[in-house]
Amino acid sequence: xxxxxxxxxxxxxxxxxxDFNSSFISERLTAEGxxxxxxxxxxxxxxxxxxxxxIARSRADVIITSGGLGxxxxxxxxxxxxxxxxxxxxxxxxxLKQIEDSFHKRGSSMPKINQNQALIPQGAKxxxxxxxxxxxxxxxDKETLFFAVPGVPVEMKWMVENEVLPVLRTKKFxxxxxxxxxxxxxxxxxxxxxxxxxxxxxEKLIDPTEEIKIAFLPGYLGVDIxxxxxxxDRNQAQVKIDEFEQKTREILGIYIYGTDxxxxxxxxxxxxxxRKKTIAVAESCTGGLIGARFTNxxxxxxxxxxxxxxxxxEAKTEFLNVPTEIIExxxxxxxxxxxxxxxxxxxxxxxxxxxxxxxxxxxxGGTPQKPVGLVFIGFAHENDSFAQKFLLxxxxxxNRERATQxxxxxxxxxxxxxxxx
Amino acid sequence: xxxxxxxxxxxxxxxxxxDFNSSFISERLTAEGxxxxxxxxxxxxxxxxxxxxxIARSRADVIITSGGLGxxxxxxxxxxxxxxxxxxxxxxxxxLKQIEDSFHKRGSSMPKINQNQALIPQGAKxxxxxxxxxxxxxxxDKETLFFAVPGVPVEMKWMVENEVLPVLRTKKFxxxxxxxxxxxxxxxxxxxxxxxxxxxxxEKLIDPTEEIKIAFLPGYLGVDIxxxxxxxDRNQAQVKIDEFEQKTREILGIYIYGTDxxxxxxxxxxxxxxRKKTIAVAESCTGGLIGARFTNxxxxxxxxxxxxxxxxxEAKTEFLNVPTEIIExxxxxxxxxxxxxxxxxxxxxxxxxxxxxxxxxxxxGGTPQKPVGLVFIGFAHENDSFAQKFLLxxxxxxNRERATQxxxxxxxxxxxxxxxx
Numbered sequence: 041x042x043x044x045x046x047x048x049x050x051x052x053x054x055x056x057x058x059d060f061n062s063s064f065i066s067e068r069l070t071a072e073g074x075x076x077x078x079x080x081x082x083x084x085x086x087x088x089x090x091x092x093x094x095i096a097r098s099r100a101d102v103i104i105t106s107g108g109l110g111x112x113x114x115x116x117x118x119x120x121x122x123x124x125x126x127x128x129x130x131x132x133x134x135x136l137k138q139i140e141d142s143f144h145k146r147g148s149s150m151p152k153i154n155q156n157q158a159l160i161p162q163g164a165k166x167x168x169x170x171x172x173x174x175x176x177x178x179x180x181d182k183e184t185l186f187f188a189v190p191g192v193p194v195e196m197k198w199m200v201e202n203e204v205l206p207v208l209r210t211k212k213f214x215x216x217x218x219x220x221x222x223x224x225x226x227x228x229x230x231x232x233x234x235x236x237x238x239x240x241x242x243e244k245l246i247d248p249t250e251e252i253k254i255a256f257l258p259g260y261l262g263v264d265i266x267x268x269x270x271x272x273d274r275n276q277a278q279v280k281i282d283e284f285e286q287k288t289r290e291i292l293g294i295y296i297y298g299t300d301x302x303x304x305x306x307x308x309x310x311x312x313x314x315r316k317k318t319i320a321v322a323e324s325c326t327g328g329l330i331g332a333r334f335t336n337x338x339x340x341x342x343x344x345x346x347x348x349x350x351x352x353x354e355a356k357t358e359f360l361n362v363p364t365e366i367i368e369x370x371x372x373x374x375x376x377x378x379x380x381x382x383x384x385x386x387x388x389x390x391x392x393x394x395x396x397x398x399x400x401x402x403x404x405g406g407t408p409q410k411p412v413g414l415v416f417i418g419f420a421h422e423n424d425s426f427a428q429k430f431l432l433x434x435x436x437x438x439n440r441e442r443a444t445q446x447x448x449x450x451x452x453x454x455x456x457x458x459x460x461x
Numbered sequence: 462x463x464x465x466x467x468x469x470x471x472x473x474x475x476x477x478x479x480d481f482n483s484s485f486i487s488e489r490l491t492a493e494g495x496x497x498x499x500x501x502x503x504x505x506x507x508x509x510x511x512x513x514x515x516i517a518r519s520r521a522d523v524i525i526t527s528g529g530l531g532x533x534x535x536x537x538x539x540x541x542x543x544x545x546x547x548x549x550x551x552x553x554x555x556x557l558k559q560i561e562d563s564f565h566k567r568g569s570s571m572p573k574i575n576q577n578q579a580l581i582p583q584g585a586k587x588x589x590x591x592x593x594x595x596x597x598x599x600x601x602d603k604e605t606l607f608f609a610v611p612g613v614p615v616e617m618k619w620m621v622e623n624e625v626l627p628v629l630r631t632k633k634f635x636x637x638x639x640x641x642x643x644x645x646x647x648x649x650x651x652x653x654x655x656x657x658x659x660x661x662x663x664e665k666l667i668d669p670t671e672e673i674k675i676a677f678l679p680g681y682l683g684v685d686i687x688x689x690x691x692x693x694d695r696n697q698a699q700v701k702i703d704e705f706e707q708k709t710r711e712i713l714g715i716y717i718y719g720t721d722x723x724x725x726x727x728x729x730x731x732x733x734x735x736r737k738k739t740i741a742v743a744e745s746c747t748g749g750l751i752g753a754r755f756t757n758x759x760x761x762x763x764x765x766x767x768x769x770x771x772x773x774x775e776a777k778t779e780f781l782n783v784p785t786e787i788i789e790x791x792x793x794x795x796x797x798x799x800x801x802x803x804x805x806x807x808x809x810x811x812x813x814x815x816x817x818x819x820x821x822x823x824x825x826g827g828t829p830q831k832p833v834g835l836v837f838i839g840f841a842h843e844n845d846s847f848a849q850k851f852l853l854x855x856x857x858x859x860n861r862e863r864a865t866q867x868x869x870x871x872x873x874x875x876x877x878x879x880x881x882x
Contacts, residue, residue, distance in 0.1 A: 049676075049678075050676060050687075050689070051676070051678055051687065052487075052500065053487055053491070053496075053497040053498065053499075053500060054487060054488065054491045054497070054644075054646060055483075055484040055485065055486070055487030055488025055489070055490075055491060055497075056484075056488065056646070056648075057484075057678070058479065058481070058484055059480065059483075059484070059500075060479065062476070062480075062502075063476040063478075063479055063480070064476060065476070066473075066474055066475060066476030067475065067476030068476070069476075070474070070475045070476060075474075076474040076475075076476070077474070077503075077504065077506075077509060078474075078501060078502065078503055078509070078513070079473065079474060079480075079501065079502035080499060080500065080501050080502075081483075081499065081500035081501075082498075082499055083498065084676065085498075088498060088499070091520075092499070095516060099512075110656065110677065110679070111656075111657060111660070112656075112660050112677055113667070113669065114674070114675070114676045114677070151657045151658070151660075151661055153657060153660060153661065153664075154657060171854065171856075173657075192679055192680070192681070193680075193681075194681055194856065194859060223475075225475065255472060257472070257478060266472075266475075268475075321770075323749070323752075325756075326753070326756075327749075327752045327753045327755065327756025327757070327761075327765075327768070328744070328748075328749030328750060328751065328752025328753035328754075328755075328756065328768055328770070329749060329753045330749065331744075331748045331749025331752070331770040332747070332748045332749035332750045332753055332861075334748065334749075335746075335747075335748025335749065335770070335772065335861075336748070336857075336858070336861075338822075338823070338824055338825060338857055339825070340748075340772075341772050341773065344748075344772055345772060345773050345775075345776065346769065346770055346771055346772050346773060346776035346780070347748070347749055347768075347769070347770030347772070348767065348768070348769050348770070349742075349749070349752040349756070349767055349768030349769070349770075350767055351752075351756065351761075351762050351765055351766060351767050351768070352762065352766050352767060354766075355766065355767035355810065359767070389776065401759075402759070403759055404759060404760070436757075436759055437757070440753075440756075
């Protein structure tokens, strides 16, 4: 079963908007064992959209398009379906009712323009949209399964998970489209180690004749190692990939913080809960990002007690009792201040742990002694406190995110007893 | 002059890697006035790559491909050129010399496998690669200008800027592909109003026969209105698009917070600096996101004094002096507590303004009276304080970001005197 993903919208071709939708859809299809063979982006032009649909029909069994389902005149997906599949649009009273209801639920009445969203191609089925108004479309045309979902990410994601994939799961086994075939992936997520260092450590595991393929996916918060296995037997593949993960973990140890959808903050949250420990955070250059990462996790109130963003020196002194003289002597960005901030927030919040960050995010504020990218991360616990120094890069946004990641990772390493001083 | 961008590599179809290369190339082409009509991603499969090249030849004057130029066996771009354009590969001694030199410069000798990078299609020109080894390719075939650049972003970017665009600039004016032609864009960024409501308000400005095209780009933090004008005269286009923006602003007024690359936090930062005002923030469900947005802006320390993430009720009481009885009587998520939090953080930080958020981000913690998505935003200033109630959705991540956006927007509206109670 081969698939093509088509994303629709001029903005995708101007390069101003990143096409995260097609990645999401591709990833979900791949996880289901459906091979994505092409991705196409096309602008808001009815002829070009119809052309893309026709080309896709000639080379894929499944077509998923995203975008162009809104009520306005630049939303052309349905008109292109009419053209490519030679179907008329049919008005559905029950769809109109659903659209009206979804406006009423929000306490407003349906604008007249949304009426046209109740039109769908003849023979097609409307797909429901939990997060928005525009229904999706599922059309089975000869050997082609065609789905149209909205371009708004939250609507698209829900519809793919809840309306598209369930249909494909049925079709895959009952349809006439070839034997079961899976591509199994596993991501081993690392942080705090470079791509080349990772490569050198696990080079001996990489055998091009092996069934399991290894790819390194570097990002600025860490490198993911992707294992890929194509197979016809899901259980056997699972065993093989588990074994390979085990071998990799034996070499990489603490560098791997999680797999697949696990997040660093999720892993830390679990560790804190298991150990019944609480934490509070004092941030300077990260401006709230560490608190935001901790509280990404539902239920984080059980271990994340509070955070302070002590952007000014006064705040560091008043909130955290960092003495003015220390700030004057060593500077706000220093090991000494990082330690006192961590101790201060721990005392203030009466938590088991205190975490702090102070640094120079840039682009301004650097000196030859203390360049942009210099960051100290402090950590205080019952018996001791310490700080680690990091030298990051020159980009403000990336420095802030990297400092956040490094701070979280330090907590993780402390919790698994891999760092103490 | 129409272009197609083709990115090559299995990883793009697994959805695990974001295709930033095609956005970069599209943006640079668009800025040169070259219309990108399609983007295609294809895996490491010689037949499919050749098919993508042939389809692109039939519908675009310029083709730019990225990826598949490395020395290993899964690098198939040149072989696909052989197939699609029916050209042989020719060995070039001087290219081999350059490749050897670039290894020597790094203090190593050339691995044998890199020899094949000195092969390029007959009649093609090699493009130099400042940051890597693989040369690019420029092939002029009948009416088609074909470029192949590497997939490594830093190599791709340099080669596009320094080798591809200069060729296109010459061709555009001397070639047979039409007169100088620009596409001018402007984005008007709105928040706090739905796509349909925006559409109804400015419907009368939308004239399909007009030169200026309007598109609505909805996201969950707001809707951008994109104006597009294709033209041969850049100055005249600027005037026209300015006029159109003016007409739109007359209707939409305060809903527009900025244009193009402006951010809501940047706009607020400018307003605070102009008025010499400072602000402090007390966050609950947003967990630090508001502080992080404020401090996105370099120089924000001049107006953002501090933030507190009072996740626990104790923190609300201790930091902000919100009386326990009030929390017990009205609940932590209430108008009363939001107001007291804003007043508390303003007093604590001795700033002109205090901003607060308290809400239920979900997925758990909701009740029939106080459902998931209920958020109160409080604001305190010299003379008064108030809170606004918002009913957001069911998704934790989106609720947190929406609450953050709503809080920032409330500050903006206060600063431009559009909200006071």
